[in-house]
Amino acid sequence: MNYRDLGLTDDEYKLILDFMGREPNELELGMFSVMWSEHCGYKNSRPLLKLFPTRGACVIQGPGENAGIIDIGDGDALVFKIESHNHPSAIEPYQGAATGVGGIVRDIFTMGARPIALLNSLRFGKLDDERVKELFAGVVAGIGDYGNCLGIPTVGGEVYFNDCYKENPLVNAMCIGLVKQEEIKKAVAGRAGSPIMLVGAKTGRDGIHGATFASEELSEESAAKRPAVQVGDPFMEKLLIEACLELIKEDLVDGMQDLGAAGLVSSVAETVSKKGKGAVIDVLKVPRREEGMTPYEVMLSESQERMLIIPKSGCEKRIAEIFDRWGLDAAVIGEVTDDGVFRVQEGERKVAEVPVKALTEGCPVYVREGRVPDYYKEAQDFSPEKLPEVDLKEAWIRLLSSPNIASKKWVYAQYDYQVMTNTVILPGHGDAAVLRIKGTRKGLAATVDCNSRMVYLDPYRGGMMAIAEAALNLACVGAKPLAFTNCLNFGNPEKPEIYWQLQEAVKGMSEAAVVLGTPVVSGNVSLYNESTERAVYPTPVVGMVGMLYDIDKRCDMAFKREGDVICLLGR
Amino acid sequence: MYKAHVYVVLKPGVLDPKGDAVKKSLHVMGYKGVNEVRIGKFIEVWLEAESREEALRKVEKMSAELLANPVIEDYRVEIVGGE
Amino acid sequence: MYKAHVYVVLKPGVLDPKGDAVKKSLHVMGYKGVNEVRIGKFIEVWLEAESREEALRKVEKMSAELLANPVIEDYRVEIVGGE
Amino acid sequence: MRFGIVVFPGSNCDADCYHVIKDVMQEEACYIWHKETDLQGVDAVILPGGFSYGDYLRAGAIARFSPVMSAVKEFAARGGLVIGICNGFQILLEAGLLPGAMLRNRSLKFICDQVHLKVNRTDTPFSHLFAPGEVVKIPIAHGEGNYYCPPEILEELKANRQILFTYCSPQGEVSDEYNPNGSLANIAGIINKEGNVLGMMPHPERCSEEILGGTDGFKIFASMIKWAKEASR
Ligand SMILES: Nc1ncnc2c1ncn2[C@@H]1O[C@H](COP(=O)(O)OP(=O)(O)O)[C@@H](O)[C@H]1O
Numbered sequence: 015m016n017y018r019d020l021g022l023t024d025d026e027y028k029l030i031l032d033f034m035g036r037e038p039n040e041l042e043l044g045m046f047s048v049m050w051s052e053h054c055g056y057k058n059s060r061p062l063l064k065l066f067p068t069r070g071a072c073v074i075q076g077p078g079e080n081a082g083i084i085d086i087g088d089g090d091a092l093v094f095k096i097e098s099h100n101h102p103s104a105i106e107p108y109q110g111a112a113t114g115v116g117g118i119v120r121d122i123f124t125m126g127a128r129p130i131a132l133l134n135s136l137r138f139g140k141l142d143d144e145r146v147k148e149l150f151a152g153v154v155a156g157i158g159d160y161g162n163c164l165g166i167p168t169v170g171g172e173v174y175f176n177d178c179y180k181e182n183p184l185v186n187a188m189c190i191g192l193v194k195q196e197e198i199k200k201a202v203a204g205r206a207g208s209p210i211m212l213v214g215a216k217t218g219r220d221g222i223h224g225a226t227f228a229s230e231e232l233s234e235e236s237a238a239k240r241p242a243v244q245v246g247d248p249f250m251e252k253l254l255i256e257a258c259l260e261l262i263k264e265d266l267v268d269g270m271q272d273l274g275a276a277g278l279v280s281s282v283a284e285t286v287s288k289k290g291k292g293a294v295i296d297v298l299k300v301p302r303r304e305e306g307m308t309p310y311e312v313m314l315s316e317s318q319e320r321m322l323i324i325p326k327s328g329c330e331k332r333i334a335e336i337f338d339r340w341g342l343d344a345a346v347i348g349e350v351t352d353d354g355v356f357r358v359q360e361g362e363r364k365v366a367e368v369p370v371k372a373l374t375e376g377c378p379v380y381v382r383e384g385r386v387p388d389y390y391k392e393a394q395d396f397s398p399e400k401l402p403e404v405d406l407k408e409a410w411i412r413l414l415s416s417p418n419i420a421s422k423k424w425v426y427a428q429y430d431y432q433v434m435t436n437t438v439i440l441p442g443h444g445d446a447a448v449l450r451i452k453g454t455r456k457g458l459a460a461t462v463d464c465n466s467r468m469v470y471l472d473p474y475r476g477g478m479m480a481i482a483e484a485a486l487n488l489a490c491v492g493a494k495p496l497a498f499t500n501c502l503n504f505g506n507p508e509k510p511e512i513y514w515q516l517q518e519a520v521k522g523m524s525e526a527a528v529v530l531g532t533p534v535v536s537g538n539v540s541l542y543n544e545s546t547e548r549a550v551y552p553t554p555v556v557g558m559v560g561m562l563y564d565i566d567k568r569c570d571m572a573f574k575r576e577g578d579v580i581c582l583l584g585r
Numbered sequence: 586m587y588k589a590h591v592y593v594v595l596k597p598g599v600l601d602p603k604g605d606a607v608k609k610s611l612h613v614m615g616y617k618g619v620n621e622v623r624i625g626k627f628i629e630v631w632l633e634a635e636s637r638e639e640a641l642r643k644v645e646k647m648s649a650e651l652l653a654n655p656v657i658e659d660y661r662v663e664i665v666g667g668e
Numbered sequence: 669m670y671k672a673h674v675y676v677v678l679k680p681g682v683l684d685p686k687g688d689a690v691k692k693s694l695h696v697m698g699y700k701g702v703n704e705v706r707i708g709k710f711i712e713v714w715l716e717a718e719s720r721e722e723a724l725r726k727v728e729k730m731s732a733e734l735l736a737n738p739v740i741e742d743y744r745v746e747i748v749g750g751e
Numbered sequence: 752m753r754f755g756i757v758v759f760p761g762s763n764c765d766a767d768c769y770h771v772i773k774d775v776m777q778e779e780a781c782y783i784w785h786k787e788t789d790l791q792g793v794d795a796v797i798l799p800g801g802f803s804y805g806d807y808l809r810a811g812a813i814a815r816f817s818p819v820m821s822a823v824k825e826f827a828a829r830g831g832l833v834i835g836i837c838n839g840f841q842i843l844l845e846a847g848l849l850p851g852a853m854l855r856n857r858s859l860k861f862i863c864d865q866v867h868l869k870v871n872r873t874d875t876p877f878s879h880l881f882a883p884g885e886v887v888k889i890p891i892a893h894g895e896g897n898y899y900c901p902p903e904i905l906e907e908l909k910a911n912r913q914i915l916f917t918y919c920s921p922q923g924e925v926s927d928e929y930n931p932n933g934s935l936a937n938i939a940g941i942i943n944k945e946g947n948v949l950g951m952m953p954h955p956e957r958c959s960e961e962i963l964g965g966t967d968g969f970k971i972f973a974s975m976i977k978w979a980k981e982a983s984r
Contacts, residue, residue: 106656158861162892163802165763219598243656245595247602249761249805304598317600341609341760428861430892432957433800435767438964450962452770565962586703592710603807607711607734610804610813616730618716620669624808627675627710628690633701647699651690682899685857685933734816737809737845739852740899 020047020223026378033372041310041358041366045373048223048276048314049283052541055377058507059539062517065524070533072496079200080121080272081191082535084497086561090451091195092458093127096135096188096501096557098540102221103185105243107152111185112160112246113318118189119164120272120321123255126199126262127191130434131449132161134171134187135462135501135555136425139180141417146175149183156246157187158428163248164255168429169437169447172462175417181545186501186538188462188557192451197262201271201281203324204289206352208268210282211330213337213344214254214320218303220244221277221316250319257340258321266333269324277315279373281322282348283356287374292355295348297365309358309365324350382507384514393471444570445487448562457565459493461558466551473515473552477522484558485530492568493560495530500537500556505549507541515552516541523554532558586633587640587667593653593660594625628652640664669716670723670750676736676743677708711735723747752979753779755793757823757839759814760785764800764836764956771956772797776972785817794979795832796823798839800892800954810853810895811841820846832876832975833948837893840940840950849941849950850908851900857933861894865965866931868939868953869919872912875942876978877949880970886923887967889953891931896952898934898941908941916940916951 017027020043030038030046038046052058068076074091075083081095099114115132122129134157139146161168166189203210221244261267271281278295286293297312307315323344325333330346337344351357356373358366369376413419426441438457439448446461463484469476485495500523505512527534543550562568573580595601604622611619630647634640644662653660678684684706691705713730717723727745736743754772758765765782772780781791790796803814814820820842827833827848835843843849856862867888870881881887900908908914916939919925930937932952940951955968 106654109657155860159894162861162894163761163763163805165801215600218600220600243599245600245602245657247600247605247805249602249606249802249807252761252763252802252805303600427863430861430863432863432890432892432954432963433763433767435770435957435960435963438962440964452774594710594712602805604711606804606807606813610734610816611730614730614734614816616715616726618726619713619730620716621712621714623712625710625712627677627708628687629677629704629706629708630702631704632699633703643699643701647694647697647702650697651693683854683857683897683933685855685859685897689859734812735808737812737852739844739850739901740854 017043020044021051022047026050029376029378033369033376039366041313042368044310044314045279045366045368048279049373050377052539053275054280056539057377058380058382058541059502059516060379061381062520065520066534067524067528068533070497070531073533073535074195076533076535077537080124082497082499083125083198084535084559086456086458088454089195091193091198092559093122093125093191093193094189094499094557094559095121095536096186096462096499096555097121097538098184098186098501098503100182100184100503100540100543102244103153104181104183107149108156109243109245111153111156112248113244114185114187115157115160116246116248116251116318117274118187119166119251120274122189122191123258124199124201124270124272125191125193126197127193128259129166129189129191129255130436131190131447131460132166132168132187133460133462133557134168135184135464136171136173137179137184137466137550137553138175139177140175143180146180153183153185154425154428160246160248162430164252165433167431167433167437169431169449170441170461173422173425174466176467176551178548178551181547182543182550184503184543184550184553186503186555188499190460190559199262199267199270201269201285202288203269203285203291203350205268205327206291206350208324208350209330209346210293210295210348210350211323211325211333211344212300212320212347213323213342215247215250215317216301216303217312217315217320218317219307219311219315222311222314244316244318247319253340253342254319254321257337257342260336261323261333264332266326266329267323268326271322273320273322275316278313283370283373285322285324286350287370290354292351292353292357292370293348294351294357294359296359296361298361299345299347301343301345309360313358382513383510384517385510386514387511438565439491439568439570443572445490446493448491448493448568450565455564457562457568459488459491459560459562461487462555463487464553464555466553469519469554470551473518474522477519477554478526480554480556481523481526481530481532484556485532488558488560490569490571493562495532495558495560497533497535498527498556498558499535500554502537502539503543503550503553503555504541505544512549519552519554586631587637588665589630589632589640589644590663590665591628591630591644591648591652591660592625593628593658595623596657596659599657637664637667640667669714670720671748672713672715672723672727673746673748674711674713674727674731674735674743675708676711676741678706679740679742682740720747720750723750752795752976753781753793754795754797755781755783755790756797756799757783757819758785759803759817761803761805762799762801762838764954767956768797768799771959771972775959775969776976778976783819785819788818788822790822790826795834795975796826798833798835798842800837800839803838803842809845810838811845814842815846824848827948830945830947832979834877834975835950836954836956837952840952841895843948843950848948849943850904851898853895854897854899855895856897862931863892864931865889866891866953867919867921867929868916869923869925871914871917875915875946877942877971877974878915879978880974884923886919886921888958888965889955889967890957891953893952896932896934898938900935905935911944913941913944914938915942915949
C-alpha cells in the first residue's frame with residue numbers, strides 16, 4: 015500500500031522515515047496514517063484551538079482527555095463532551111448515528127462518570143428530497159434506539175435543514191456524566207509490567223481506516239473505499255458501563271480507555287504515552303469475530319463497544335470476576351513496557367515497532383493561510399433597506415411552517431428523555447434542558463446551539479453568537495453558564511476560504527467565551543465536510559452546561575397566568 | 586397473483602448483536618452445541634405480475650431498493666407460488 | 669456440524685405494522701401490484717449434533733422455547749447442511 | 752414493606768424504581784440480581800423497565816429464562832404482589848404470567864410522551880386508592896407496546912375484568928384517537944385473574960414526585976403498600 019493512498023503527504027512520509035530510521039512496513043505505515051489523520055492528530059486545527067480560553071475556577075480537566083470535567087461543588091463534578099459522526103451517518107444513517115452515541119458515551123464513563131444525559135445537534139438537506147428524509151429518519155431512530163437502550167435520557171438538541179447539508183449531513187452527539195471527584199479516572203498507564211486487557215465486543219473488520227475516512231471529502235469513491243459499516247450493540251455498551259463503573263467504585267484500575275477512531279492503535283498509544291511508557295500487544299490474543307484477520311486489520315479495526323483496561327497491581331482476578339458477572343469476556347492482550355516503544359507481535363513474530371511519541375506527538379501541524387471568500391464582502395453589504403416588501407401575515411405563516419422553526423416533537427418523541435427520573439424541564443418546554451441532581455438541591459442545565467447561517471455570513475460574529483446563544487439559553491431556564499464543549503464542523507481546511515472561516519469562527523467563539531467566563535473543556539473537530547457539490551456551512555456547534563444552585567428557581571418558557579406582564583429585554 | 590419469499594441476511598463480517606445474544610442465551614438454556622446464530626428477515630410478498638419472470642424481476646428490484654439495506658445486508662428472492 | 673434454517677412468521681390474523689408500512693412504501697414507489705407484505709424472521713443456526721435427526725429435534729425445541737412466541741408466531745425448521 | 756427490584760442485564764429503570772420506593776415512598780427496597788433463585792423474603796416484586804438483553808429477538812424473550820423468573824412465578828402463585836413496568840410487562844407476557852404478546856408500535860417508532868389512562872377497577876391491590884373511573888396522566892416510553900392477544904383471550908380479559916388501564920382522552924373517552932401504539936382495546940395494563948400480578952406499559956415511577964410534573968404514579972405504589980400492610984395485619 016502506498017502512503018498516499020493512506021492520506022499521508024510526501025513531507026509527512028519523510029518525517030516518518032526520520033522517526034523510524036528505516037522504511038516502515040505496511041502496518042507501521044497504517045499506524046501513522048490513522049494517528050496523523052486530522053481526526054486523531056488535529057494537524058490543521060491545533061494552532062487555532064489554542065485560542066480558546068481553557069481556564070476557569072470550575073475547570074478540573076480542560077481539553078486533552080477523553081472529556082472535560084467541571085467542579086459543581088459538594089465534591090461532585092460533571093464530565094462532558096460532544097463528538098461528530100458525520101461521515102458514517104452519511105453512508106448508513108441508522109448505524110452511523112447509533113455508533114456515534116455509543117462513542118461519546120464511552121468517552122464519559124471512561125473517566126469514571128455515570129452518563130446522565132445526551133444531547134444532539136443535527137443538520138440535513140431540505141426535507142423535500144427522498145434521500146434526505148431517509149437520512150433524517152434513520153439518524154433520529156439510530157440516536158433514539160441506542161440511547162434509549164442504554165437508559166440515558168436524550169434531553170435536548172437541535173435540528174436544522176439547509177441544502178448545504180444535503181450530501182453531507184452533520185450528526186453531533188453530546189454526553190454529560192456525573193462523578194464524585196475522588197473517582198475521576200484518567201487514561202494513564204504508569205507501571206511497566208501491567209497487563210493490558212481488552213473487554214467488550216470481539217474485534218471484526220469493521221471501520222478500518224474510519225479515522226482517515228473522516229478526514230477526507232465525501233465522493234463517489236468514498237462509497238467504494240468506505241470501511242465496512244459498524245453496527246452498534248447498545249446492549250453490550252450497557253453491560254460495559256455497569257461493569258466499568260463497578261471497577262472504578264472498587265478502585266481496581268490504573269487506566270481505562272475506550273477504543274474509538276483508530277482502534278487499538280490510538281487507545282494503546284494514548285494510554286501509555288503520557289508517562290513515556292511503551293507497550294507490547296500480541297494480536298493473536300485479541301478475540302476476533304472473523305477468521306483470517308491480519309495484524310493490520312486487528313490493530314486498525316474500529317469495532318465498537320470495546321474498552322482497554324490497565325488493572326492495578328494484583329486486581330486482575332477481581333476484575334475478571336466483575337466482568338464475568340456481567341457476562342463479559344476480558345482478554346489480556348499485552349503489557350505496558352518501559353522503553354517508549356509500541357511493539358506489535360503476532361505470536362512470536364514481531365510485526366511492528368514504532369516509537370510511541372512519534373505517533374502521539376510527532377504529527378506535523380499546519381498553520382495555513384486563510385483567504386476572505388468573495389461571498390463575504392457581498393454579505394457585508396447587506397442592508398435591510400434592500401429587502402423586498404412582503405405581506406407580514408404571509409411571511410409569518412411561512413416562517414412558522416418552516417421545518418427549521420416548527421415543533422421538533424417528531425424528533426424528541428422518539429427519545430426517552432425521562433429515564434433516570436431527573437429531567438425536570440423536558441424537551442419542548444424550555445430553551446435548555448434541566449435535570450435535578452438527586453440528593454441535592456442542585457440542578458444542571460444543558461443546551462447545544464449554533465446558527466450556522468450566521469456563521470457562514472460572518473464567521474467571527476457567528477462564532478460569538480453561537481456561544482452567546484448557548485449561554486442565553488441556559489440563563490433563560492435560571493442556570494449560570496459554566497463551561498462548554500464544541501464540535502467544529504467545517505469543510506476542507508486546505509482551501510483558504512474554508513480555513514478562514516475556521517479561524518474567524520474560533521476567534522469569535524473565544525472572545526465571547528472570555529467575556530462570558532465560560533471556558534472550553536473539551537471538543538472535537540470534523541473537517542472535510544464537503545461533497546463534490548459544495549462545502550457545508552461552517553458549523554461550530556456549542557454544547558454548554560450550567561448550574562442551578564436551587565432547582566426550585568427554574569423557569570420554563572410557558573406563559574403562566576393571564577394578566578402577567580410581558581417584557582422584552584436587550585437591544 | 587404470485588407469492589415471493591425474500592431472505593435478507595447480514596453480510597458476512599457484519600456484527601449481529603441479536604444473533605450473539607440469542608446464541609449466549611441458548612448456551613445458558615443448555616444448548617451448548619450451538620456455534621453460531623445469525624438473525625435475518627424472512628419477507629413474504631404477494632403481488633400481481635404478468636409472469637413468473639416479471640414477478641421475480643419486480644421483487645428483485647424492490648429488494649435492492651427497499652427490503653434490504655445494501656450497505657449491510659444481502660438478499661435472495663424466490664417465487665414460490667402463483668398462476 | 670449442522671446448519672439449520674428457522675423461519676418465523678406472524679400467525680395469520682396477527683397485525684403486522686412493519687409489513688403494512690413496507691407495502692405502503694412499495695405502492696408509493698410505484699409497485700402498485702403488491703397486495704400484501706408480511707415480515708418475519710429468518711434465523712440461521714449452526715450447531716453440533718450426533719445426527720441430522722438430533723439436530724432437527726434440538727432446533728425444533730429451541731424454536732418452540734425461545735426463537736418464536738407461540739401467541740403470535742408460527743415457525744418452521746429445516747436442516748440445510750451438515751455431515 | 753420490602754420491595755424487591757429485579758435487575759436483568761439491560762434493565763434501566765431499576766434505579767428509578769429503587770428511588771421511588773426508598774426515597775419517595777419511604778419503604779424498604781432491594782435489588783435482586785437475575786441469577787438469584789431466592790427473593791430474599793420481599794413482600795412485592797417489581798420487574799422494571801429497560802431493554803433486558805437489548806430486547807434482541809423480542810422484548811422480554813430472553814429475560815424470561817433468567818433463574819430468578821422461577822422464583823417470581825412461585826411468588827406470584829402464592830399470591831405475592833408483582834408489578835411489571837414496560838419491559839417488565841413484556842417479560843411477564845413472555846413468561847406466561849399474563850396472557851398475550853407485544854407487537855411493535857403501529858407507528859413503528861419508539862414513543863416517549865405523556866398519555867392519559869382510565870382506571871377501570873379500584874378493587875385491586877394496585878388501584879384501590881384511585882377514584883372509580885379516574886383519569887390519570889402518566890409517561891410512556893416504548894417501541895413495542897402494541898398489546899395483542901387472540902380474540903378468545905380478549906373476551907376472557909373482559910369477562911374477568913382484567914383490563915386495569917386503558918389509554919383514553921384527558922376526559923376519559925376511550926377511542927382509537929387516544930391509542931398511542933395500536934394496542935388491542937386500548938390496553939395499557941392488565942392484571943391476572945387472581946389480581947396480584949400487574950403488567951403495564953406506562954411508567955408510574957416517572958410521575959411519583961411533584962418536581963417531575965405529576966404524582967399520579969404515586970398512587971399505584973401507595974395502593975400496593977396499603978394493601979400489603981392491611982393484608983399482613
Ligand atoms: N435533535 C434533537 N434532539 C433532542 N431534542 C431536540 C432536538 N432538536 C430539538 N430538540 C428539542 O426540541 C425543542 C425545540 O427545539 P428548537 O426548535 O431548536 O428550539 P429553540 O429554537 O428554542 O432552540 C428543544 O427542547 C430542543 O431541546
